[in-house]
Amino acid sequence: MVTLKQLAKELNVSISTVSKALNNSEEIGEETVKRVKELAQLYNYTPNKVALSLKQNKTKTIGVIIPDILNHFLAKVLFGIEREATKRGYNIITCISNESLEKEKEALELLANGSVDGFVLCVAEETQIEGEVNHFKRTIAKGLPIVMFDRVAHDVLCDKVIVDDFDATYRATKSMQLKKRKNIAFISRINDLSVGKLRERGYNKAILEESNQEPLVLNLKKKDDSQQKIKAFFKKHKNIDGVISADSSSGIIAINTALNKGYKVPKDISVIGFASKSVSNHSIPRLSIIRQHANQIGANAADLLINRLEKKFDEEIEFKTKIVKTSLVLSKSTLK
Amino acid sequence: MVTLKQLAKELNVSISTVSKALNNSEEIGEETVKRVKELAQLYNYTPNKVALSLKQNKTKTIGVIIPDILNHFLAKVLFGIEREATKRGYNIITCISNESLEKEKEALELLANGSVDGFVLCVAEETQIEGEVNHFKRTIAKGLPIVMFDRVAHDVLCDKVIVDDFDATYRATKSMQLKKRKNIAFISRINDLSVGKLRERGYNKAILEESNQEPLVLNLKKKDDSQQKIKAFFKKHKNIDGVISADSSSGIIAINTALNKGYKVPKDISVIGFASKSVSNHSIPRLSIIRQHANQIGANAADLLINRLEKKFDEEIEFKTKIVKTSLVLSKSTLK
Numbered sequence: 001m002v003t004l005k006q007l008a009k010e011l012n013v014s015i016s017t018v019s020k021a022l023n024n025s026e027e028i029g030e031e032t033v034k035r036v037k038e039l040a041q042l043y044n045y046t047p048n049k050v051a052l053s054l055k056q057n058k059t060k061t062i063g064v065i066i067p068d069i070l071n072h073f074l075a076k077v078l079f080g081i082e083r084e085a086t087k088r089g090y091n092i093i094t095c096i097s098n099e100s101l102e103k104e105k106e107a108l109e110l111l112a113n114g115s116v117d118g119f120v121l122c123v124a125e126e127t128q129i130e131g132e133v134n135h136f137k138r139t140i141a142k143g144l145p146i147v148m149f150d151r152v153a154h155d156v157l158c159d160k161v162i163v164d165d166f167d168a169t170y171r172a173t174k175s176m177q178l179k180k181r182k183n184i185a186f187i188s189r190i191n192d193l194s195v196g197k198l199r200e201r202g203y204n205k206a207i208l209e210e211s212n213q214e215p216l217v218l219n220l221k222k223k224d225d226s227q228q229k230i231k232a233f234f235k236k237h238k239n240i241d242g243v244i245s246a247d248s249s250s251g252i253i254a255i256n257t258a259l260n261k262g263y264k265v266p267k268d269i270s271v272i273g274f275a276s277k278s279v280s281n282h283s284i285p286r287l288s289i290i291r292q293h294a295n296q297i298g299a300n301a302a303d304l305l306i307n308r309l310e311k312k313f314d315e316e317i318e319f320k321t322k323i324v325k326t327s328l329v330l331s332k333s334t335l336k
Numbered sequence: 337m338v339t340l341k342q343l344a345k346e347l348n349v350s351i352s353t354v355s356k357a358l359n360n361s362e363e364i365g366e367e368t369v370k371r372v373k374e375l376a377q378l379y380n381y382t383p384n385k386v387a388l389s390l391k392q393n394k395t396k397t398i399g400v401i402i403p404d405i406l407n408h409f410l411a412k413v414l415f416g417i418e419r420e421a422t423k424r425g426y427n428i429i430t431c432i433s434n435e436s437l438e439k440e441k442e443a444l445e446l447l448a449n450g451s452v453d454g455f456v457l458c459v460a461e462e463t464q465i466e467g468e469v470n471h472f473k474r475t476i477a478k479g480l481p482i483v484m485f486d487r488v489a490h491d492v493l494c495d496k497v498i499v500d501d502f503d504a505t506y507r508a509t510k511s512m513q514l515k516k517r518k519n520i521a522f523i524s525r526i527n528d529l530s531v532g533k534l535r536e537r538g539y540n541k542a543i544l545e546e547s548n549q550e551p552l553v554l555n556l557k558k559k560d561d562s563q564q565k566i567k568a569f570f571k572k573h574k575n576i577d578g579v580i581s582a583d584s585s586s587g588i589i590a591i592n593t594a595l596n597k598g599y600k601v602p603k604d605i606s607v608i609g610f611a612s613k614s615v616s617n618h619s620i621p622r623l624s625i626i627r628q629h630a631n632q633i634g635a636n637a638a639d640l641l642i643n644r645l646e647k648k649f650d651e652e653i654e655f656k657t658k659i660v661k662t663s664l665v666l667s668k669s670t671l672k
Contacts, residue, residue: 044477069411078405082432091446094430096418110427115451141380226617252618260620282588282618284596
């Protein structure tokens with residue numbers, strides 16, 4: 001890479017002249033500006049933005065750390081962050097923690113040294129299990145604010161955006177009970193995540209409020225053959241007339257398994273799942289879904305961070321927690 | 337953030353002593369090293385890695401630019417890049433171009449100024465349509481190598497990793513013809529992408545080699561209701577006995593639509609689609625798939641870049657193009 005110094009030498013002018021010419025300073029004559037710019041272009045000269053950012057202490061860039069890029073919900077949140085950031089004139093750079101505490105720490109350190117102004121992140125599974133929060137606190141102490149979304153560390157004082165997971169399954173279960181469903185099952189492949197546990201508790205609460213049914217839960221492991229397990233579950237519990245699914249695929253598989261066994265959906269079995277609109281298309285009838293508004297979660301998180309960076313809050317001491325409510329979008333897999 | 341200078345002042349030693357102490361230099365006494373480190377920790381001092389990288393000209397970080405984070409295939413490639421990079425001691429930071437030429441240029445500039453040593457990227461749709469390549473060439477001219485994967489710019493001299501899209505659908509179609517399928521249709525939601533066009537051509541070639549069938553293609557738009565369109569397509573073409581799907585969802589929808597209309601799968605209609613293993617579970621029988629080995633594509637791309645960064649090639653002038661072959665994984669949606 002060519003430097004200002006080399007350009008100056010070749011043109012036989014001072015470094016400051018080159019710098020001013022590149023910045024269109026009025027102190028420099030038109031002819032010189034033209035000569036400098038032509039040579040700079042010839043040599044592919046670009047001002048070193050990193051060096052600039054060290055001076056100005058502003059990168060206009062947000063660091064995003066997400067635990068799992070194969071998770072469609074997280075990918076959509078990232079999309080929402082990206083869109084909001086762009087609208088406000090910020091770039092984003094993303095690191096993936098792969099659910100590892102170590103990688104999360106590394107990503108924070110990598111980006112905290114001059115590359116970004118602050119962070120939007122979702123806490124890694126391992127970090128949640130170990131209850132480690134010092135790396136977050138250290139980052140904030142360095143002057144880089146953090147906004148956490150979805151999986152948050154309650155011990156860290158920072159802005160947060162969360163989902164009403166508990167309420168979502170509570171309401172979905174209630175809506176089935178209102179339609180006289182008497183044996184509603186809960187199927188989940190995300191029992192190991194905090195949000196999975198919250199969803200199961202919301203279902204449990206609704207079930208236990210009715211005296212005539214015990215909770216009926218099928219927890220699938222990541223390695224399980226979901227089709228086989230759900231088929232066996234239906235065979236064992238013949239009176240199931242409703243299914244709440246906590247993840248993005250077991251609701252679809254439940255419908256297809258029910259149809260395959262000769263049940264009518266929704267007449268014999270109603271199904272509601274957490275899933276995106278595009279996946280809800282993978283069954284006929286379409287899956288009724290609990291929508292999480294991932295885009296909005298991302299947009300809110302970016303908005304909170306940028307407001308803090310631009311000091312739009314009244315008080316430095318105040319932190320915000322936003323709840324993005326899910327909505328129940330009923331399709332033909334549930335009785336109207 | 338505290339600086340070396342401030343630490344030196346407080347400890348009443350020279351800046352160079354602080355720097356050497358932090359780097360465990362043998363020139364500095366044990367006691368001093370201890371004092372310096374304690375104070376540095378107290379003030380959360382971290383060496384400014386960006387400044388270091390400017391000096392050493394090595395960041396051990398790879399910039400990844402992907403066009404669409406909601407695309408599961410691209411997310412999986414990113415996962416593969418991340419894993420290989422970690423294994424080799426490199427970090428990755430990712431930018432999303434959102435299929436926009438402008439954003440792709442911005443991402444290259446943002447990261448090229450000291451944050452990364454080189455790039456792994458998949459070309460944005462708009463860039464492909466406009467045929468723009470100068471931003472790639474400029475980046476390479478600055479000394480930052482690029483490896484392109486999946487969607488590549490053939491006019492740019494660099495390392496590449498591509499998929500055998502044409503061969504994949506050609507072979508899948510041939511395999512159905514061998515099972516005496518006479519009316520094989522092609523359904524695609526990605527007709528606007530270069531890989532989508534290649535897949536259609538592979539199908540066309542196989543069909544045109546047999547004299548008894550004309551190509552029968554359904555191109556879906558992103559906004560279309562796929563279930564409705566596929567249902568109407570089956571109604572119009574009653575003799576369809578095979579479907580090749582170019583994207584990750586229309587194969588699943590084709591099976592479910594066929595079952596819904598009372599067809600038997602695979603007896604009446606065989607279906608093969610480009611999809612991941614987890615999505616292949618969304619139909620009963622399971623969808624037979626063309627697997628793209630996204631992980632391997634990512635690992636190969638990272639490997640090529642790191643080898644180039646570490647100058648493991650014999651010649652600087654030589655560029656490599658690796659082809660990662662797809663495999664046909666037959667499940668119960670096709671006759672054995």
